[in-house]
Amino acid sequence: MKIGFRTAAAMSAAALLMTACGGGDSESGSDAGGEGGEIPTLSVADTNGAPLYFLTYAQQEGLCEEAGVNLDITASSGGATVIPQLVSGDLDVAGSNVVSVLIGASQGLPLRMVAGGTSTSEDPEQDFSALMVAPDSAVTDIGQLEGQRIAVNTLRNINDIVLGSMLEEAGLSYDSVQFVELPFPDMAAAVDNGDVAAALMIEPFVSLAEDGGLKIIGRPYTAVKPGLQIGTYVVTEQFAQENPEAVEAFQGCVQAAADSIREDPDAFRAALPEIGDLEPALAEKVRINLWQGGSDEESLELVQDLMVDYGLLEEPVDLDEVVIG
Template sequence: MPHPFRTTAALTGVALLVASCGGGDDAAPAGTEEGGLTPITVADTAGAPLYFLTYGQEQGHFEDAGLDLDISASTGGATVIPQLVGGDLDVAGSNVVSVLIGAAQGLPLRMVAGGTSTSEDPDQDFSALMVPADSPATGIADLQGQRVAVNTLRNINDIVLGSMLEEAGLAYDSVEFVELPFPDMAAAVANGDVAGAMIIEPFVTAAEQQGLKIIGRPYSDLKPGLQIGTYVMSAQAVQERPEVAEAFLEGVQATADDIAADPEAFRAALPELGDLDPELAADVRINLWQGGTDRESLELIQDLMVDYALVEEPVDLDEIVVG
């Protein structure tokens, strides 16, 4: 079943821009020292990834590392990479598939810290494959030939749902993926516009409250503790200002350790961080953050990316992973 290559096409355009500009070698280093802190601009995906960064900033972990973060929300994935390559951002939060696709196309990207991971406990996986309460489906194989909502095409969803389908003895593309924003998915399932949806928190808990049921855990089914997100800088920025990359990793690690030590404090902050209803915040499954990059997750995902033709061959992880 054909899928639009939106992510690949977008990143190809960025690769051509980089090539035409000589790889951006004349760009000035981002940020200057002010008041003992280095200001940097960071964008991350709206939702839990953004909550994580904001929490770390509010708790002083990035300040302790010597950084002053100017944080903005993004839609994530490939959309944020042009801003990074173009010099509008110092650090971008994205998912590992988008970054690996970009690196395979020659974009000068470096992973400087690990982003969002899922839980080691499948019941606490913040992703879920969901269907109506009265659906006869009990697993992804029951959705063969039907429409399944995902937030983006030709990306991490192809990897995790494709793997689930193959584990069920089906071809990885034996369902029809339909692109929908996360906030719209539960209504689309309830209305019968799609047979199921690949949803993440806090929308999973909200969908459960609306009567949808879970029939699979896409992230943890592939690998418990799977790393999905990553923080990226340009290769030039890392080369010219390695101390910024090191400080950012320090701040991410400190925030990850803080949340691991006291997850309920993070949960208590969610209503303010994400403008969430307190009752919803009390029930959502909290993402896992590990600080550094999980090479095992990247190797597993890369192998499947080659199998599913998202890239022709793996990239050199020793080159692109620096934190």
């Protein structure tokens, strides 16, 4: 039986709060404070795919070290999965999506957004997200997916907002489809096999799926807002208070990487075969995310308003408290 939207959100938040009771100190496996002038190393997890490539590029290009920090980076399946790790102290920084962070903050989790993560393009054709269907599918619009299963990487995150908005635009409700949680690398096969009718993918999985014949029927991120901020980098309030220099250095690393990719996207694309283990031909065609360094207040307010509309939040959170970068 499908869990109601409000009930599912509450259950998720309650689980996170239970996790929070067991940890949250800044003494993880990293040396966040550094000793004797030593550059601190922060443990960071980010979503597999384009978000992960951004941080890997920043680290390998020496941009983080120049800013005064090193990163120990691991891949995650999505933003909601890393928040319990962050709150328990297993991570210093989590690359998440803004929806998961706002849900946690609304339920009392001590989360602080310290830098902007991925944003999408102003151009829908360059949106790094895509809603995709099988080569032989007759579906050409999300409005034809009523009662069908749609694959998403994690439940109760940015997918709820962008797909919910698209469904509303098509005259349907959020509950008119069933979301199925699948890792990005498994989605194309699930669509091909008929296990799901469609999937919301990001790059490079979009381009890989296109090579396999899957069809794009929508651009979820730009459909909500061109240039929409999707991701954010988050720490706990305690970590931010105890490690202000490390947080500032991380912010400098993110901003430097965002500036570098904006000024020389070809250099980032040229690095993708190594940092993303991509075939050179695929690296040449993937759509590149945008990164702004800082948080985009307009995007955050829009997303939060939609979260209230869809019942993911009972009321808006205080962004002035949650956002510190």
